[in-house]
Amino acid sequence: MNGLILSGGQSSRMGREKRLIQYHGKTQEAYLFELLGKFCEKVFVSLNANQHSDYPYIYDAYHEMNSPLVGILSAFQHEPEQAWLVVACDMPFVTHETIQYLIEARDISQKATAFQNPDELFPEPLITIYEPSIFSDLLQAYQQGRKSAMRVLSQQPIKLIQAPNPQMLKSINTPAEYEEAIRK
Template sequence: MIEDCTALILAGGESRRMGQDKANLVLDGQTLLQRMVNIVQPLFAEVIVSVRQPRREVALPQVCDNPTQAGPLAGLTAGLERAKTRWVFAVACDMPFITPALIEYLARQRADWQAVVPRVGGYPQPLAAFYAAACLPAVHDCLEGNGKHSLRALLDTLPVRYVSEDEMRVTDTELASFFDLDTPQDVRQAMRQR
């Protein structure tokens, strides 16, 4: 169990490229949301689901994005405000192959940082990352500021521990954890891989 941390599953996206609600897509007999719940629930004492509107089919605590805000940053904000722990692990529901071993490895990197973020292909992966509750003022500033209202803009303002591909390959040799389902083609590829 990863102590002093809440898992936050982001399931409130608009799924424009997919053309349907990604959280309810079925892979290996489970919706993507249920699959993610099954991955993170054994690792964290509390799991929260971030949604745009309440989902009746979800038995876990839910937080709704502020209707005046949009995107994953709004979901992270709602989750950080709701969590009672010092840390939140934010993960998108469309990453069906993320491994518990990788999550545990990232958790061990937290130390005195305000965020622990994987970097794959030279890009940060802010939706498979740990965020300290202490970064909530910076999150609010990012949402209310005149700049970009994105997770990547937020990371530019925080002390971040970026975790390299080489480090993560110890627990996930192919980095399959970072295969996310954005389009119908991604879903077909995921079904072929299973």
């Protein structure tokens, strides 16, 4: 299984690249790279064409759409036979325990293993293990102009698990959310 740090978004609400924000005494990119490296064969940062990283990276191959789906598809295009443990760069409360819990719950007979979003009750696509068998479903959604990885997950046989601590799934997208997060 490979790890993928989703970082190719525009960060327009935050006003700066979320992967470069520090929460743990280092950039979120560095924190997640080290964290996923404890569990995955290889780890990559998903980037758009305007970004660069000192870590191994995969550029978004599908430029027509601005969606996390693009990063996931690009990872599968890079190594289609690998499962991908995907984590968004704007989730600072993801810990070793979060990843270990997800991996221990993994069911390779399903197309993915995902946490259920505690607020919306849908699969949380931004911290999920995607099995190789879901690649064609993701690609078909993209080709049909559908950009929601969550909707693809909702329509597939996946293992849905409850987060032991819902806070671990929290995304930080604005300066106000960042200020609140660093106070915790």
